[in-house]
Amino acid sequence: MELDPVLISRIQFAFVVSFHAIFPVFTIGLASFIAFLETLAFRTGNPIYTRLSKFWIKVFAVVFGMGVVSGIVMSFQFGTNWSNFAQATANFMGPVLSYEVVTAFFLEAAFLGILLFGRNKVPAGVYLFASFMVAIGTFISSFWILSANSWMHTPAGTEMENGMHQVVSWSAAIFNDSFWYRFAHMGLASFLTGSFVVAAVSAWFLLKGREVEANRRALSMCLWLLLIIAPAQLWVGDLHGLNTLEHQPTKVAAMEGNWETSGNVPLLLFAWPDQEAQTNHFEVGIPGLASLILKHDVEGEVPGISAVPRDEQPPVAIVFWSFRVMVGLGMLMIAFAVAGLLLRPGGRYWQKRWFLKGLVPMGVAPFIAVLAGWFVTEIGRVPWLVYGQMTQAEGVTPSLSGGVALFSLIGYMLVYAVVFTAGVYYLTRLFEAGLEADDAEQAHDDAERPKRPFSAAHVPLESTGGQA
Amino acid sequence: MEPFDLTLIWAGIIAFGVIMYVLMDGFDLGVGILFPLAPDEESRDLMMNSVAPVWDGNETWLVLGGAGLLAAFPMVYTIMLPALYIGVFLMLAGLIFRGIAFEFRFKANRSRYLWNIAFAGGSTVAAFAQGVVVGKYIEGIQVADGVFVGGPLDFLTPFTVLTGLGLVAGYALLGSTWTIMKTEGTTQAWAYRITPWLLGAVLAVFLLISIWTPSIDPAAYERWFSTIHVIWVLPALALFCAWKIWRSVRQGREGVPFVATMGMFVFTYLGLLVSKWPYVVPPDITLYDAASAWESQLFLLLGLLFVLPFVLIYTAWTYWVFRGKVRAGDGYH
Ligand code: HDD
Ligand code: HEM
Ligand code: HEM
Numbered sequence: 001m002e003l004d005p006v007l008i009s010r011i012q013f014a015f016v017v018s019f020h021a022i023f024p025v026f027t028i029g030l031a032s033f034i035a036f037l038e039t040l041a042f043r044t045g046n047p048i049y050t051r052l053s054k055f056w057i058k059v060f061a062v063v064f065g066m067g068v069v070s071g072i073v074m075s076f077q078f079g080t081n082w083s084n085f086a087q088a089t090a091n092f093m094g095p096v097l098s099y100e101v102v103t104a105f106f107l108e109a110a111f112l113g114i115l116l117f118g119r120n121k122v123p124a125g126v127y128l129f130a131s132f133m134v135a136i137g138t139f140i141s142s143f144w145i146l147s148a149n150s151w152m153h154t155p156a157g158t159e160m161e162n163g164m165h166q167v168v169s170w171s172a173a174i175f176n177d178s179f180w181y182r183f184a185h186m187g188l189a190s191f192l193t194g195s196f197v198v199a200a201v202s203a204w205f206l207l208k209g210r211e212v213e214a215n216r217r218a219l220s221m222c223l224w225l226l227l228i229i230a231p232a233q234l235w236v237g238d239l240h241g242l243n244t245l246e247h248q249p250t251k252v253a254a255m256e257g258n259w260e261t262s263g264n265v266p267l268l269l270f271a272w273p274d275q276e277a278q279t280n281h282f283e284v285g286i287p288g289l290a291s292l293i294l295k296h297d298v299e300g301e302v303p304g305i306s307a308v309p310r311d312e313q314p315p316v317a318i319v320f321w322s323f324r325v326m327v328g329l330g331m332l333m334i335a336f337a338v339a340g341l342l343l344r345p346g347g348r349y350w351q352k353r354w355f356l357k358g359l360v361p362m363g364v365a366p367f368i369a370v371l372a373g374w375f376v377t378e379i380g381r382v383p384w385l386v387y388g389q390m391t392q393a394e395g396v397t398p399s400l401s402g403g404v405a406l407f408s409l410i411g412y413m414l415v416y417a418v419v420f421t422a423g424v425y426y427l428t429r430l431f432e433a434g435l436e437a438d439d440a441e442q443a444h445d446d447a448e449r450p451k452r453p454f455s456a457a458h459v460p461l462e463s464t465g466g467q468a
Numbered sequence: 469m470e471p472f473d474l475t476l477i478w479a480g481i482i483a484f485g486v487i488m489y490v491l492m493d494g495f496d497l498g499v500g501i502l503f504p505l506a507p508d509e510e511s512r513d514l515m516m517n518s519v520a521p522v523w524d525g526n527e528t529w530l531v532l533g534g535a536g537l538l539a540a541f542p543m544v545y546t547i548m549l550p551a552l553y554i555g556v557f558l559m560l561a562g563l564i565f566r567g568i569a570f571e572f573r574f575k576a577n578r579s580r581y582l583w584n585i586a587f588a589g590g591s592t593v594a595a596f597a598q599g600v601v602v603g604k605y606i607e608g609i610q611v612a613d614g615v616f617v618g619g620p621l622d623f624l625t626p627f628t629v630l631t632g633l634g635l636v637a638g639y640a641l642l643g644s645t646w647t648i649m650k651t652e653g654t655t656q657a658w659a660y661r662i663t664p665w666l667l668g669a670v671l672a673v674f675l676l677i678s679i680w681t682p683s684i685d686p687a688a689y690e691r692w693f694s695t696i697h698v699i700w701v702l703p704a705l706a707l708f709c710a711w712k713i714w715r716s717v718r719q720g721r722e723g724v725p726f727v728a729t730m731g732m733f734v735f736t737y738l739g740l741l742v743s744k745w746p747y748v749v750p751p752d753i754t755l756y757d758a759a760s761a762w763e764s765q766l767f768l769l770l771g772l773l774f775v776l777p778f779v780l781i782y783t784a785w786t787y788w789v790f791r792g793k794v795r796a797g798d799g800y801h
Binding site for chain 1: 524527528530531532534535536538539540542543545546547548549550551553554556557560561563564565567568571572575614615616617618619620760761763764767768771772775778779782786
C-alpha cells in the first residue's frame with residue numbers, strides 16, 4: 001500500500017498540536033486564577049488564599065513545563081512537514097508565530113521566575129504584579145497563535161506576489177474576520193478548563209475531608225465563575241458558528257450533517273453520516289431547529305455539503321460528531337454551573353457528596369471539549385490549508401515520503417507517551433500531597449533556583465522511597 | 469521603501485542567536501554526554517546541579533532561532549528542515565528526553581538510573597544531530613526551484629557523521645571545562661583528567677574536516693587559498709585557544725579552560741561563516757534570495773528589539789546568582 005505523506009502529515013500535525021494544546025489551554029485559565037488568588041491574598045491578608053495559590057502554582061509549573069516542551073516541537077512542524085505552505089505564507093505566519101515565541105520568552109524571562117521562586121525574595125506588590133504579567137503573557141501568546149490560525153481560515157490583508165503572500169495590511173491580516181470569535185471562544189474555553197480542573201480537584205479534597213476551609217472557598221469561586229462563563233460560551237459559540245456560516249458554509253453543513261441545500265432543516269440529535277451515499281442513516285432530529293438557529297427563521301435556507309464537489313468535502317462524520325461532543329459537554333457544564341447555584345443555600349454545594357462526585361470527572365470534560373472543538377474547526381476546513389487558496393496537498397513538503405512521515409509520527413507518539421505518563425503521574429502525586437505539602441516545604445525555599453518550572457514542586461516522583 | 473538593509477541586520481541577529489545557543493546549550497549538553505563517564509553518582513548529582521538552573525534558558529535560544537528563521541529567512545527554514553527531517557526529529561526527541569530527565573531525576577529514587585540514561589542519551593543524540601546539520605551545511609543541499617529535492621537519508625554521509633562526532637566531542641569539551649570551573653574534589657580531578665583527551669579528539673576531527681572540506685566544497689577552498697588572507701587569523705586564534713586549554717589544564721587553572729574552549733568555538737564558527745558567506749543554503753542560495761519581505765522583517769524586529777535586552781539581562785542575572793562552585797547538598801532533595 002502506498003503511504004500518503006499528506007494524510008500522515010495531517011495526522012502528525014493533529015497529534016502534536018492536540019498534545020500541545022491541552023497544556024496551554026489549562027495554564028491560560030490557571031494563570032488567571034492564580035493572579036486572582038494573589039489579589040485576594042494581597043487585599044485581605046488572609047493566609048488561606050496564599051496557601052491555595054502556592055498549591056496551584058506548583059501545578060502550574062508542571063503543566064507549563066510540559067507546554068514548553070511540546071511547543072518546541074510545534075515550531076519545527078511547519079518547516080518539516082508543510083514547507084511549501086511555510087514558504088508561501090512566511091511573510092505573515094513567520095512574524096506572527098515568532099511573536100508567540102517572543103512573548104513566551106519575555107514572560108518566562110521576566111516574570112515566571114518571580115512567580116515560581118520569588119515569593120520571599122521580592123516585595124508583595126511586585127509579586128502580585130508578576131502574577132498578573134504571567135496571566136497576561138499567556139493571553140498574548142494565544143492572541144498571536146490564534147491570529148495565525150484564524151488567518152488560515154479567513155485569509156485577509158495579504159496579496160499574492162511571486163508565489164508568496166505579501167502583507168499589505170497588518171491590521172486586516174491579524175484581526176481577520178474570524179479572529180475575534182475564535183479568540184473569545186478559546187479564551188472562555190481556557191477559563192472553563194481552569195475552573196473545572198480546580199473545581200474537580202477541590203471537590204476531590206472535600207470528599208476526603210482535607211483542608212476543607214480552603215478547598216470550599218476555591219470551589220465556591222469556581223462555581224461563581226462558571227455561572228457566567230459556561231452560558232457565555234454557548235452564546236459566543238453560536239456567534240462563532242454564524243460567522244463560520246458566512247465564510248465556510250461547507251463546514252457548517254458538515255457540523256449540521258445537512259447534505260442538500262434546503263429550508264426547514266432539522267437539528268439532528270443523532271445520525272450516521274455516510275459520505276459514500278451522500279446521506280445520513282438513522283436520523284433523529286428536531287424539525288426546523290437548525291434553520292432557526294442559523295437563519296433565525298424556521299424556513300431559512302441552510303447550505304448543504306453536496307453543494308461542493310466531492311473532493312472538496314470534509315469528512316462529515318468526524319466533524320458532525322466532534323461538534324456534538326463539544327456542544328453536549330458545553331450543555332453539561334451549564335448544568336453543573338446551575339446546579340452549583342441551586343445548591344448554594346445552606347452551603348450544600350460543598351457538602352452534597354453526589355455533587356462533588358459528579359464534579360470530579362468533569363475535570364477532564366473541558367479538555368475533551370477543546371479537542372473536539374479544534375477537530376470541528378480544522379477537519380471541517382479540509383481540504384484547504386489556507387481557505388480557498390491553498391490545499392493541504394499543495395502545502396505539504398514535496399520531498400517528504402509517506403514512510404519517513406510515518407517514522408516521525410510513530411516517534412512523536414512514543415516520545416509524548418513517555419512525557420505524558422511522567423507528567424500526569426507526577427501531577428497525581430502533587431494532588432495526593434495536596435495543600436498540606438506546603439508545611440514541610442517552608443525550609444526549602446532558600447535552595448530554590450529560577451528557570452526550572454518543575455523544581456517549584458518538591459513532591460517526590462515515586463510514592464515509596466521516602467528520603468526525598 | 470527600504471531605507472536600510474534589514475536582511476543584514478537579521479543575518480547578524482540569527483548568527484548571534486546560533487552562537488549563543490551553541491556556547492550555552494553546548495556546555496549543558498556536554499555535561500549530559502559525559503554523564504556515563506563520571507566517576508560516581510555523587511559527581512553526576514553535582515554536574516547536573518551545576519547546569520540545572522540555566523539549561524532551560526539556554527535552550528530558548530534554539531526556539532528563537534527557529535522562529536526567527538521562519539520570519540526572516542523562510543527559505544532557509546523551508547529547505548533545511550525537510551532536508552534534515554529525520555535529524556530534526558531525533559534532535560527534538562533527544563532534547564525532550566533530557567529536558568524531562570532534568571525535572572524528574574532529582575525526584576526519582578528507584579527509577580533514577582532510567583533518567584540517567586534518558587539524560588545522557590538525549591544529550592548525545594541532540595548534539596550529534598546538530599553536528600550533522602553543520603556538516604550538511606558545509607556539504608551543500610540539493611535544491612531545485614527553491615525546494616529540497618534530495619532523499620530522506622541524504623543528510624547521513626561519512627562527512628556529516630564526522631561533523632556529528634566532532635560536535636559531540638566539542639560539546640563534551642565544553643562540558644568538561646565547565647565541570648572544572650564549577651566543581652571541586654574528585655569530580656574536578658576527573659574533569660581535569662579527561663579534558664586533554666577530549667581536546668585531542670576535537671583537534672583530530674578539526675584536522676580531518678579541514679583536509680576533507682576543499683574536496684567537497686571548492687568554493688571554500690577558493691576563498692581560503694586564493695583571495696582574502698586575513699581570514700587565516702581565525703583558525704590561528706582557534707589553535708591558540710586550543711593551546712591555552714591544554715596549558716591551563718596543566719597549570720590547574722579553573723576558569724581559563726572554559727573560556728578558552730568558548731573562544732575556540734567562536735573562532736571556528738566565524739571561520740565557517742567566512743567560508744560560506746553570503747550563502748545561507750549552500751551551494752547557491754544567498755542571504756538575499758532567502759529573505760522574507762522587508763515589512764515582515766521590520767515588523768518582527770521591533771518586538772525583538774524590545775524583548776532581547778530583557779532576555780540578556782535576565783540571563784546574565786541568573787548566571788550571576790548561581791556563580792561559584794556547586795556543592796553536594798545544595799541540590800533538590
Ligand atoms: C497556527 C496554526 C494552527 C493552530 C493554532 C492549530 N492548528 Fe490545527 N492545523 C493547522 C494549523 C493550526 C494546519 C497546519 O493548518 C493543519 C495541518 C494540516 C491541515 O490541514 O491543517 C492543521 C490540522 C489539524 C487537524 C487535522 C485536520 C485534518 O487534516 O483532517 C486537527 C485535528 C487539528 N489541526 C487540531 C488542532 C488542535 C487540537 C489545535 C489546538 C490548539 C489546533 N489544531 C490549532
Ligand atoms: C501551530 C500551533 C502552535 C505552535 C507552533 C506553538 C508554539 C509554541 C512554543 C514554541 C512554545 C514554547 C515557548 C517557550 O519556549 O516558552 C509554546 C508555548 C505556549 N503556547 Fe503554543 N504553539 C501552538 C499552538 C498554541 C495554541 C493553540 C495555544 C493556545 C491557544 C498556545 C498557547 C501557548 C501558551 C500559553 C504557551 C506558554 C506555555 C504554556 O502555557 O504551557 N499555543 N507554544
Ligand atoms: C456550548 C455550546 C457551544 C457552541 C454552540 C460552540 C460552537 C462552536 C463552533 C460553531 C465552532 C467552530 C468554529 C469554526 O467554524 O471554526 C467551535 C469551535 C471550538 N469550540 Fe466550541 N462551542 C460550544 C462549547 C464549547 C466548549 C464548552 C468548549 C471548551 C471548553 C469549546 C471549545 C471550542 C474550541 C477550542 C474550538 C476550536 C477553536 C475555534 O475555532 O474557536 N466549545 N465551537
